[in-house]
Amino acid sequence: MLSFALRFDDVTHRPSGRLWGGGGGIYIEGSGLAALSHSADEHHNKGKVKSTAARTAMSQFRALAGVLRAGGGGPWWRGGGGTLARCRPHPWRTCSSEATPSQAVTSSSNYVEDMYFAWLEDHNNVHESWDTLFQNMEKSGAPDEEAERRPSPLLQGRVASHSPNVTQKVVEDHLAVHTLIRAYQIRGHHVAQLDPLGILDTDLDSFVPSDLITTIDKLGFYGLHESDLDRSFRLPHTTFIGGGETTLPLREVIRRLEASYCGHVGVEFMFINNVEQCQWIRQKFETPGIMRFTNAEKRTLMARLIRSTRFEDFLARKWSSEKRFGLEGCEVLIPALKTIIDSSSAAGIDSVIMGMPHRGRLNVLANVIRKDLNQIFCQFDPKLEAADEGSGDVKYHLGMYHERINRGTDKNITLSLMANPSHLEAVDPVVQGKAKAEQFYRGDAFGKKVMSILMHGDAAFAGQGVVYETFHLSELPSYTTHGTIHVVVNNQIGFTTDPRMARSSPYPTDVARVVNAPIFHVNADDPEAVMYVCRVAAEWRNTFNKDVVIDLVCYRRFGHNEMDEPLFTQPLMYKRIRRQEHVLKKYSDKLIGEGVVTLQEFEEEVAKYDKICEEAYGSSKDEKISQIRHWLDSPWPKFFTAEGEPKTMNYPPTGLDEEVLQHIGQTASSVPLGDFNIHPGLSRILRSRANLVRNGQLDWALGEYMAFGSLLKDGVHVRLSGQDVERGTFSHRHHVLHDQEVDKRICVPMNHLWADQAPYTVCNSSLSEYGVLGFELGFAMASPNALVLWEAQFGDFHNTAQCIIDQFISSGQAKWVRHNGIVLLLPHGMEGMGPEHSSARPERFLQMSKDDPDHFPEFAGDFEVQQLYDCNWIVVNCSTPANYCHVLRRQILLPFRKPLIIFTPKSLLRHTDARSSFNDLAKGTKFKRLIPDEGPASQNPDGVRRLIFCTGKVYYELNKERKRQNLEKDVAIVRLEQISPFPFDLVRAELEKHKRAELVWCQEEHKNTGYYNYVQPRLLTVVASKRPVWYAGRDPAAAPATGNKSTHLNELKKFMDVAFDLSAFQERNT
């Protein structure tokens, strides 16, 4: 019928059509009133009206609805002013009732349609007043357009000749009841009893929506009266409150709506634009008696609550002066997670990957993951020694990986909790990446085996932008994990800050609305309600494979940590909390009262768990050494030895057969799919690639192709992700070809290399750095046998992902003994493009490299590999495509994994000098950490007067200038390709070779940035400070680069002059 998608659901969601309400009614631009019937979740199933007769009838409905609107209906649609006037003014929130009139009209048309279809089936289905009306309409035939705009003459006739007031009242009352039902579905959660303390408005607003029947006089809002309470009303198909009944008395309608929407669960879902999903949720929460549990289920719930509660009690007793970030006030988190896992396991999930913050982490480790209690308790022992690296702080940050049998389903399940830094929410995308990778490697294309659960604090969930970035990955084909269950420990406080000062949205969970995730708010002191909501969330995920949020509205019994005094800042709240009975006490009393358990059984269950804790405490004292690698969240058992060591300390050369190079090169220059029309410009690019390949040459794009292609051949999965990586920001890559004739038809030549190759994934990401880099880091955790690369659009933008770089990539192994081979491709280089498109900030990566500038290492054994093993990451700036290819291959052929930071070029992508030959990649060749001078200067090193060290693109500028000044014999230029770890061995060889030469470090970056501050002390260490190291480069500056082309060129000329002025430093030398 009409394809008008309007959203009347809530005041926070304005209709997407143009809608405005005035004193007398509601108008929609360019539509008949019937358009109003297409509320968000209903427009999808309107295809059912197809026949001409039905269309005719629908025209009549419009006329009818017009009459109803014009004909002095109930007070709520005659004037919006009355409704608005009831809103208490609020300084920062709009009145939540202003959308109501539109809903009334929306619903009216639906209701008439409902009636008509029921009447079509059987005239007896409807009240006789409707029957008369429909019969009259049928006799009248289709009204013309003009008629649609006026009240139907037929109806007017009918109204005149029959009893207009009676019919109109029947229609209005039914419409009113329908509207009322909808009001509860949309806004019931605003009055749900969510706060266990009973003092806070979880939605930050004490305003009671005027269309909820919280007092009898509210009936007047709908034109209904107390006397209508016992009248029966037909229920619309968009509610399930009837159970088996199709009509209910108004009194019962209201009672059931209150039970469904205003009890201990507040369901927020009416913003979802999908009728099937809305119906599914309505059915889950409206069906009478649906929230019932067997006695066995109740006993399990109680037992889980006992474990959760007594665990915290035990820690508090034994380590009363230690911080625990305890779960008191939200003990229900443990049964909640276990219910989600049980239900998911029953649905076929066998691997759950979790991320969580500090609050309740120990309890989750103990009672969900089932880490041995003695292993947890021994972490409180100050005398515990560390057996391996890792920076301590095990309890709150390390992860865990555990395979076990799920008791509920008797199926195997693997649970892993990811290690995370203190930085709240930073682990979210990492968990998602890891989950995606597991799904990918297991061929779990729809997330039926592997799932993720993310836990959040209320303040962090609302405050941290990475939450939003992570949500926006949730539906992207190359990033979706097919539904994440989010659990918010909403203790209504963040450290010392109240929610009203911590967020501008009603709930901390509103961020989830952007992806149409349903949000289930639940009072955490009602364990059964929590359990039910968790079960529904798991079923939702299994049914729709979409995200869902559980908002556990709870309280924090103590301060932020147990040493904090919360009365300083929240005096009244904490006075109330002190009086709050523990949830376990309340629930066990309830079950004892119901006869589900006896007091004795309850006490025995408590004693049983206390004993378990005591015994574990006893054996924890025997633990003298902490093995941090026992806390690994992603073990790679076959990659390392049983002790977690690399199996060898060598790596094979990274060269390739000519045949392989030719094959990859040809595929890179072709379109492997038949009947595929590529853009003529791209044909030219492929032709020039083919030419290069014929001549045995490589440009940058081909170098990358050779690396990826050869690894794929060896069964190594390659995944390249980032903004616009498929084409490449600089239009050099073209890994995805687009058919110019057929929309969305693509070809990825890299996946057409060999029949039995590994898959290649190349994916344009959302415009996020923090989220996407975190995701790829997580992806790289799942398997060592994958080359996972993230490319920043320009290297400059990586700093919006600084948290992932600092907390995970640079320090991850040191803190959590976890290897990761992620590769960062950071386009970098001074090309006059301005301060935001020039610098990937090499100085920052180098500053965080842990090799000692003042220590000259011993070159024993395989120094090259050992140095790589010892470092925290590898930083390179390759000047040739062949070296780029080698370093990517080396990354995978190394017997361990380290993050690799590559500063990649821009202008060099097409620079004819920056080409390699196939010979540079031939069998037996390898990555060159340093490229010595290969020109005339190398023939007579003793004659070299100046030795310039440099890295990256500036080499080509130096080379050109040296030639121009005819200094090729006097000046040697050495390229540092691997900057960190610093190739002390090769640098020393160069220095020994050029004993008489002055040493200069030349860079195009400003002096306070780039590589100088890293390289200079290391060069000095090599020469034992006996030879000075001079600087040629840009002067210090605050901004990384100028945006002015002529300034840029002047700067370049200036430092080139210094680099080749052989007397520049003489004065200073003496």
Ligand SMILES: Cc1ncc(C[n+]2csc(CCOP(=O)(O)OP(=O)(O)O)c2C)c(N)n1
């Ligand atoms: C990104 C970040 N900023 C600040 C902090 C310091 N901090 C630790 S806990 C906390 C409050 C967290 O509140 P909430 O998310 O509600 O969790 P709760 O402690 O209440 O469970 C803050 C601000 C942090 N850990 N991470």
Ligand SMILES: [Mg+2]
């Ligand atoms: Mg909180």
